[in-house]
Amino acid sequence: MTQRHADQVVLITGAGRGIGAATARLLAERAAAVGVFDIDEGLAKATAAAIVQIGGRAIPLVADAADRSQVMQAAKTLADAFGPLTGVVNDAIWIRYGPIEDVTDDVLGRMFDVGIKGAFWGVQALLAYKGDAPAAVVNITSPVSEVGSAGTSSYTAVKGAIASITRQLAVELGPKGLRVNAVTPGAVPTPGARAIVDEAGYEKRKAQTPLGRLGSEEEIAAAIAYLLSEDASFVTGTILRADGGITVKSV
Numbered sequence: 001m002t003q004r005h006a007d008q009v010v011l012i013t014g015a016g017r018g019i020g021a022a023t024a025r026l027l028a029e030r031a032a033a034v035g036v037f038d039i040d041e042g043l044a045k046a047t048a049a050a051i052v053q054i055g056g057r058a059i060p061l062v063a064d065a066a067d068r069s070q071v072m073q074a075a076k077t078l079a080d081a082f083g084p085l086t087g088v089v090n091d092a093i094w095i096r097y098g099p100i101e102d103v104t105d106d107v108l109g110r111m112f113d114v115g116i117k118g119a120f121w122g123v124q125a126l127l128a129y130k131g132d133a134p135a136a137v138v139n140i141t142s143p144v145s146e147v148g149s150a151g152t153s154s155y156t157a158v159k160g161a162i163a164s165i166t167r168q169l170a171v172e173l174g175p176k177g178l179r180v181n182a183v184t185p186g187a188v189p190t191p192g193a194r195a196i197v198d199e200a201g202y203e204k205r206k207a208q209t210p211l212g213r214l215g216s217e218e219e220i221a222a223a224i225a226y227l228l229s230e231d232a233s234f235v236t237g238t239i240l241r242a243d244g245g246i247t248v249k250s251v
């Protein structure tokens with residue numbers, strides 16, 4: 001176990017599975033204490049327990065990222081357990097794809113609530129429960145925040161907003177000692193992604209990716225960990241693509 005993230009206390013939303021869980025595992029392996037925040041109790045508890053079993057520091061935080069009071073309470077629980085927060089990873093997402101004609105008020109509302117409001121509450125929770133040490137926010141965007149993809153209008157709206165507030169909050173919070181960055185994952189076959197992308201869709205994504213393959217959860221976690229680390233101490237307002245080049249490929 002390296003000590004690279006020693007003294008860090010990081011709240012990770014959506015950490016029960018997928019990229020969030022891989023991030024929790026990696027940070028804990030590197031000596032951070034992590035709050036495994038997920039709306040799914042079984043996933044949150046299993047991921048946190050697996051970390052503790054290998055000697056890491058983690059607690060499950062079962063809560064809804066869309067609910068401000070639940071996010072604040074979770075941050076308090078994490079700070080009570082391990083000390084002031086030094087970081088938040090706003091990873092939780094609720095996604096429905098479909099043509100613009102089919103987007104309903106309910107679907108758009110839930111996507112915005114989890115994806116956009118959730119990120120606001122994550123940042124507020126960090127501000128409320130951080131100490132005097134430098135602190136960092138990592139948001140998660142998507143290639144669709146930069147390039148068009150049919151059938152993803154509501155998801156694009158969420159991730160475009162996240163990209164914008166990443167830059168804006170870097171400016172607003174830099175004077176308070178907070179760095180705010182984001183990671184853009186490419187195509188990563190997480191449980192959530194597999195539910196909305198079929199095999200043909202993954203073949204298309206591989207062909208579109210200059211590196212010729214899908215990404216792993218661990219490769220995205222490594223980019224997130226970098227932005228939380230001391231190595232990134234002068235990095236803020238940056239959106240780091242860990243996408244195999246899919247976003248920049250034309251033909």
Ligand SMILES: NC(=O)c1ccc[n+]([C@@H]2O[C@H](COP(=O)([O-])OP(=O)(O)OC[C@H]3O[C@@H](n4cnc5c(N)ncnc54)[C@H](O)[C@@H]3O)[C@@H](O)[C@H]2O)c1
Nearest residue numbers: 014016017018019038039064065092093187188190192193
């Ligand atoms: N997987 C990809 O290919 C890909 C590509 C680009 C961006 N992303 C982004 O990466 C992030 C993680 O995606 P993933 O593929 O690991 O997803 P996933 O669906 O596998 O995991 C998401 C987790 O979030 C939890 N969650 C959902 N709603 C929640 C809520 N309201 N409160 C708390 N937790 C909640 C789920 O229970 C789940 O454990 C997301 O922001 C996603 O948009 C993923």
